[in-house]
Amino acid sequence: MLWYDLKYYPSQGSYLAIMTINEYFQLLRQKLWFISTATLVTGSLVFLVLSQKSPTYRAEVIVSIGGYIQSPNPTSLDIRAGVELAQTYAVLATTNEILDAATQEGHFPVNAEELHDLVEARVVPATSLLVISVTYTDPEWASEMANMIATQLIARSPTNLTPIQQAQVDLASSEIRELSLLVGTARDQLNQIEEELSHAADAQETEALRERQNVLITQITLASSTIAQYSNTIVSLQERTNSLTIVERATVPTSPSGFGRLPLSILGAIVGAIASGVFVLLSDYLSNTVRRPHEATALLEVPVIGVIPIKNLNRPIKHLDLIANSASAATESYRAVRAKLLFPYQGRTNPFLFVSHSENDGKSVMIAGLGIVIAQAGLRVLLIDANFHQPSLHTMFNLPAENGLGTLLAQELDLDEADRAELVASCVQVTPIANLSLLAAGPAPADSAGVFGSQVMARWLQFIETATKAHIILMDTSPLSSTSDAFVLAVGLQTPVVVIVRSGTTPYEALIDLRAQIKHFGITLAGIVLINR
Known part of the structure; x- marks a missing residue:
């Protein structure tokens, strides 16, 4: 199945089928040299640029925001606050104050300014972990830079205790030590009482030991409770939401960061190939010139x-030598045109007029080549410039141009037949190709359009048809863009x-205007010949 790309033409009031998928691939194959060159150049440039640059190394330090990680039962509020604070610290880590202090x-x-371009701070998603990388x-x-930045960030955060808070921690720690000694002594005494109870035989002695045991147990319970309170105080002071802790310090990286030169060069080559392919397709799509046969057919x-x-087109003689002396693909193309052009007019001597939009469309070269292959078929052909x-037709056969069509048009029509025949014979020149003659342009009349219209x-x-006994006459004309x-x-x-269209040169608008003139x-129209470059 063929899929068409449509482009709208307001002057026609309709859409025109421009390309099929198959033709897109053909276009890419035709431009394969361009795509290959772009691929090679892009890959080579990337490799050269990377070769000039020193390899870089990436070091990362991980910082935890909030003390809830160390808490056995963190609250949801603590976790949420830590996650939200991490975003703030990610910004603070790259500020001038932190970087200048680290430097x-x-x-x-x-x-500090150069360090700013080297450092990156990011938060691990859904966590309060801050990753600082250099x-x-x-x-x-x-x-060293990554660790120092983390250190300076912590130093400028509320992580460290105030003097009052530190004094509270020191006091609680001191009380805990004293109470711990008291609990230890009481436990030793309690163990001794338990041993004495096992050997006591007197009821009164046993009761006294039981009273001492209860007193010690009460002391131990009260002391342990007090220790727990002091411990909670210390934990509450040290495990705060707005505190930073280095979870993993940065180590010296052993291999360069990112991709190597070869993978990046290959990637660059791939990007170059894709970009050049897109450029080829886009330039073709945006072009306003006829490029394929079905475009010309749709327009005319x-x-x-x-x-x-x-x-x-700058070497027409070489092209015509190829047509005359070989069985090339171009020769077969001319033969196909000969067959399709002459078949409807078999048995009749018929002049064919060839027109094109501009002078560089290849019309004159094409007329000369077509004349050669028709003459090779045994038909007498006359080319009229x-x-x-x-x-330019005379230059393609190395013939003079002093006399020609202009010479005939300058003469009066009341000449007798013998004089006219002699005049035609003096103007028509024989080419090196058998059965092929040429009537060059000769001197140009002052008003060529006026003469042609008379x-x-x-x-x-x-009279030329009769005098030359030509089977086929092919007439070259001035381009439509310059004269009428x-x-x-x-x-x-x-x-x-016959309309000559040069692929990639003849604009759509020219054929749209030509179609209107033809109808008017x-x-x-005998057909269209597309000239491929």
Whole structure:
């Protein structure tokens, strides 16, 4: 199944099918040299750039926000507060105050501004863990910088106790030590009483020991309770929500960070290939020129009778030598045009008028090549150069251009038949190709369009057909973009017109305008020939 890309043309009031999926792939194959070059250049540039850069190393330190991690039963409020505070500390870790303090304390080889470009702080999602990473060319300095930044961040946070809080902790610790000694002594005494109870025989002695035992148990219970209270006080002071603790210090990295030069070069080459492919497709899509046969057919509503490959229009003689002396693919293309063009007109001598939008569309070269393959089929062919603005057919056969069509049009029509035949014979030149003759442009008339629109041109053309006994006449004309000669000739002679379209050069608008003119003047189109570059 073929899928079409549609483009809208307001002057036509309709959509035009531009490309099929298959043609997209053909286009990419045609531009494979460009894509391959872009791929190679991009990959090489990435490799060269990376080769000039020193490898970098990444060191990371992990900081925990809040003391709930050390608590056996943290509350949801503590956890939520720690997660939210972590975002704030991620910003504070890269501030100038922290970085400047770290730079001065650590004596780094970079200043605070340069360090800012090397450091990154991020929070592990859904946790209160802050990761501070430093990427630098020296692995040891990278780890030192990361650890120092974490240290300076902690030093400037409420993590450390105030003097009053520290005094409370010291007092509670002292009381805990004294109470612990008291509990220890009481336990020793309690053990001794239990041993004496096991040997006591007197009831009165036993009762006295029981009273002492109860007193010691009460003392131990009260002391343990007091110790627990003091311990809770210490924990509440030390395990606060807004406190920072280094969970894992940064170590010296042993391998460079990121991808190596080769993987990045391959990735760069892939990106270059994709970008160049997109560029080729996008430039083709945005182009306003005809590139494929079905585009020309849709615009002019007549079939493309052939596609002729002409690689270099600046060397027409070499192209024509190839057509005349070999069985190349280009020669077969001309033969296909010959068959489709002449078949509807078998048995009739018929001039064909060839028109194109601009001078560089390859029309004259194509006419010469078509004349050669028709002549090789045994038909007498006459080429007429009616392009008085830039005549070129004579140069393709190395013939002079002093006399030609302009010479005939300058003569009066009342010449007798013998004089006219002699004049035609003096202007028509034989080419090196058998059965192929040329009537060059000759001297240009002052008003070529006026002459072409008069009966002079039509009557001379009739006499030329008779005098030369040509089976086929192929007429070259001036480009449509510069003069009206081609339109005047087509209307005046009422001869079939072949439109030459050069792929990638002829604009859509030119064919849309041509289609309107053809319909307006009732011109007969014999077909379209697409010139591929």
